[in-house]
Amino acid sequence: MPTTRTRTIAPADRAVALQAQRNLKMARSAHAYVRGNTKQFYEWLQAQAPDSLPAGPAIWICGDCHLGNLGPIGNVHGSVEIQIRDLDQTVIGNPAHDLIRLGLSLAMAARGSDLPGVTTAVMLEQLMEGYCAGLAGESGEPDAPLPAPVHLVMKDALRRSWKHLARDRFDAVVPSVPIGKRFWKLTSDERAAIARLFEKKSVSRLATLIGSRDDDAPVAVLDAAYWMKGCSSLGLQRYAVVLGVGQPDSDDLQYCLIDIKEAVPAAAPAYARPRMPDDHAMRVVEGARHLSPHLGDRMLAAELLGRPVFLRELLPQDLKLEIEQLTRAEATEVAAFLGGIVGKAHARQMDAVTAKAWGSELRKGRSKTLDAPGWLWSSIVDLVASHEAGYLHHCRRYALREAA
Template sequence: MIHQIQAFNAGRDPERLKIKYSKMRSNAFVFMRGSCHLFYGQLPDESIFKSAPLTWVCGDLHLENFGSYKGDNRLAYFDVNDFDESVLAPASWDLLRMLTSIWVGAESLSLSRSEAATLCKVFLESYCDSLAHGKAYWVERDTSQGLIGQLLDELRSRERGDFLDSRTQTKGKKRLILIDGKKALEPSKKQRASVEDFLAVFAKTQTNPDFYEVRDVARRIAGTGSLGVERYVILVKGKGGNDGNYLLDLKQSLPSSLVPYLSTKQPKWETHAHRGVAIQRRFQAVSMAFLHPVHLDNGPYVLRDLQPSEDRISLDHACQSIDALKQSIQTMGKIVAWSQLRSSGREGSAISDELISFGQHTDWCEQLLAASEACAQQVEEDSNTFNAAFDDGAFRQ
């Protein structure tokens, strides 16, 4: 297992990879987030993981991969928001990883085993019920409640200037990205020039080229699984004036780590960035702002509006009631069902009638719940093995 982790992360930016390994050492939930490639290699040999309808899946569905964002219509939404691992796979794959994340995250979220079991059942029941109804909806500010409603209200009321001030600093009359070693690192001259040259060419293809005039570039630190992959935060002119600036995210796209374990034929995508963006557009009712598959000199990237890692709900039971957590998990179950319905019948995915039947006939749920407990135990064991190796210096850069 240790060699698998080292091989999977080979070639990544050493500075950010060091941060990734350190984060993975913190607890089993973060370890799970950083080792998606291990998870599917240990998929239980149960019929539900082969016979479930084929759907477009996130691939890395877990509690932290739901969040809020501004859509390309500039309204705020809550949805699945990470598609690095997305592929065509049995619907049960996303469900298993999500349920496993609840079990594994229980301790860090101050949940008892019985409370985690309850949340797993709430998620599955909500998913099945929404799938059985056969109609895809979405979560926005006016239709959301509880913790998610509060998050979307905060995003709607957030002033652009305040957000920019939290991620940038002003030197003279110039606004520059804040290099703090936590969210951003200094790029090399070559990296800066590469990003600037790319965006200058990209801008010419857009309706308002001046919007994409580069003001500053930094290497971005965000997420867990993708840490070490080439990623930048770009400050652009936007609507003009310091408070009219925008922050964009530019992230390298790599092959999905699920591919070695798939027997399903995948579409022939132009690049991995095109794969991720296409599936994201199918999943979400409204796409994230500035979402584009693009190409830099060293391969495919995804360009999009910068999505702060803070734009997620807190599921810590020490801070939230169990009823509030149930309501949030229930919404997540609905979102997954709606996403599968919305993307049904596309390039090999099951049609809605097949998905509706899957949601109506729920005899597979107990099998899935039992499998998720077993997977959680495996993640815990792998996390302990990783921790021991980390402490022995196996992951020193």
């Protein structure tokens, strides 16, 4: 059976190789399992009684709001902020779902850091405090220090250039895609379709949005490959495309890496009769523009080989929060900070009256011993138990087979 260790993967074998890689990535840790198994989370949501969770205002939500889906994001003018960075599952739905998903991710990160259960309780309290502050536009002072794990990622983001991006993605700085474990050869149809796509001015313009580039600069496809990337997204059509922006062989020539990803129906539950685009790529772009303007303003919906896709340039500053170990103090600081980020993303879609009413609703149901509302605490406890069991079964099924 083909595996991702082979140097080349035939198009007919991609699905098998991708599924094998996804299963192994999810077996690395309980937190990785949570990140990769969005289906289990949505099934749990669907099984809840209609009145067990608060019904928030109908806004765009991430739908898959875990730790790895937040991080530094650059905008077209060079500014960098921590925002939501993955919007494949974005829908117009209940903002409480983002809080539960992030709370589960934080709880599993705490367990992976061998922190006591009381720390998880405090994290959820701080998550809610941060969210409500972000909702009210009060989350932190502009010059307030970032939590240490977030500060390290942001510091790295601010110093990065194309060379750093190329080394991370390609293990080299040359403007070509190395065929091997992560990047696979395209079929002739795929290569031709990508070339035709970037012949369209509306698409090639994506490479000239960055403020340092001339709007009329010529754009050329230098190389492209199928990209084996992600975890929950493995199995979707995905391509890495290197573009040259500017006159060839000139000192002003710049390189950029475009990520093309297939858009599929969202599994995240949406409110009934939402005003969302029918085209799934347009849905992802629209959700990104509402939740993460730094990212959404440099995304584009298109069609490739008869499938909806969305495109974005991967900037050197775009990084995910990779938090493997947390101290007790860091855990609570990170929870409050990220709660504030999600609160701000939700609040920018609400007027002041709606945001205030939603904040008041979230503050209901708090006990004398727990500031986090009971529905959030009980949801996380149920989900942690479910995912711990699911993770062990997953490891027995896939990791043991690989080790044999």
